[in-house]
Amino acid sequence: MNYAEAFCEVETELQTIKNTGKIATYIPELSHVDPRQFGAHLTTINKEHYSLGDSQTKFSIQSIFKVLALTLARGFDEDHLWNRVGVEPSGSPFNSLVQLEYEQGIPRNPLINAGAMVVCDVLLNHLPNPRQDFIKFVRGLAGDTDIDYCSRVATSERLTGHKNAAMINLIKSYGNITHDIDKVLDFYCDLCSIEMSCKQLAQAFLYLATDGVNPINGEMVISARKSKRINAIMQLCGFYDEAGEFAFKVGLPGKSGVGGGIVAVHPDKYSIAVWSPPLNAKGNSFMGMKFLELFTTRTESSIF
Numbered sequence: 001m002n003y004a005e006a007f008c009e010v011e012t013e014l015q016t017i018k019n020t021g022k023i024a025t026y027i028p029e030l031s032h033v034d035p036r037q038f039g040a041h042l043t044t045i046n047k048e049h050y051s052l053g054d055s056q057t058k059f060s061i062q063s064i065f066k067v068l069a070l071t072l073a074r075g076f077d078e079d080h081l082w083n084r085v086g087v088e089p090s091g092s093p094f095n096s097l098v099q100l101e102y103e104q105g106i107p108r109n110p111l112i113n114a115g116a117m118v119v120c121d122v123l124l125n126h127l128p129n130p131r132q133d134f135i136k137f138v139r140g141l142a143g144d145t146d147i148d149y150c151s152r153v154a155t156s157e158r159l160t161g162h163k164n165a166a167m168i169n170l171i172k173s174y175g176n177i178t179h180d181i182d183k184v185l186d187f188y189c190d191l192c193s194i195e196m197s198c199k200q201l202a203q204a205f206l207y208l209a210t211d212g213v214n215p216i217n218g219e220m221v222i223s224a225r226k227s228k229r230i231n232a233i234m235q236l237c238g239f240y241d242e243a244g245e246f247a248f249k250v251g252l253p254g255k256s257g258v259g260g261g262i263v264a265v266h267p268d269k270y271s272i273a274v275w276s277p278p279l280n281a282k283g284n285s286f287m288g289m290k291f292l293e294l295f296t297t298r299t300e301s302s303i304f
């Protein structure tokens with residue numbers, strides 16, 4: 001079945017499924033979003049676009065930023081990164097602290113909160129104007145200047161993120177955070193607060209379907225080897241303790257965020273973003289997971 005037909009069929013089928021997900025409220029500002037919104041956008045490497053519903057409405061990308069931060073950090077040829085963060089699936093929730101103590105402050109992977117904080121610490125070494133430089137990087141990937149931070153969401157998380165604060169203190173106690181804790185946490189919360197639409201996200205992630213090349217301007221975002229490795233990390237770690245389920249049911253590398261967004265990449269074919277705010281028990285979009293499962297099944301486009 002082609003992509004357009006699958007979008008229509010899957011949309012109809014989703015209406016028969018009861019959404020048992022719940023909006024994230026632990027970041028108070030995220031609880032104000034309308035849970036009924038739903039959008040999806042697929043961009044192929046040949047510049048074809050397919051969209052559905054609220055595909056141009058912006059939402060909080062939250063943990064999806066972790067892939068873009070990792071990409072930028074790897075672009076600096078940061079060889080020491082893999083001494084400071086692992087590449088193993090955690091099998092634990094995104095904000096878990098339990099592994100940090102017995103792994104001596106080396107987070108399991110860069111896509112859990114602990115690992116992303118270490119990546120943020122690395123970026124602060126390299127970016128002269130971290131906030132401005134990072135958003136410029138994201139805008140370049142998306143080919144769209146209309147992308148920004150949301151200070152309300154960033155402040156809301158900064159004021160209530162006690163678990164993240166505990167986590168970064170623990171990592172710092174092992175010497176794996178070099179900057180001031182508040183500086184890293186501010187930067188981390190800013191990056192979580194970036195707002196993008198499904199259309200912008202699908203475009204921004206397309207470099208992972210094209211061996212690291214930005215299809216908009218032909219520039220190399222990252223080498224083919226590093227792009228392959230980032231896809232491998234997304235496949236194994238992008239959904240925390242639900243990574244196996246996502247591989248099993250969807251069969252693509254991807255990344256979720258507690259704003260209800262999911263991006264998935266089919267190398268050499270397409271990038272797809274879907275957004276539905278209510279989350280399942282593991283913190284991943286309930287309908288987003290269902291949509292992608294049905295979509296890759298109908299189109300027979302899993303990588304496996």
Ligand code: GLN
Binds near residue numbers: 094095113283
């Ligand atoms: N800002 C969120 C947090 O640190 C990101 C988590 C997520 O999207 N899974 O808790």
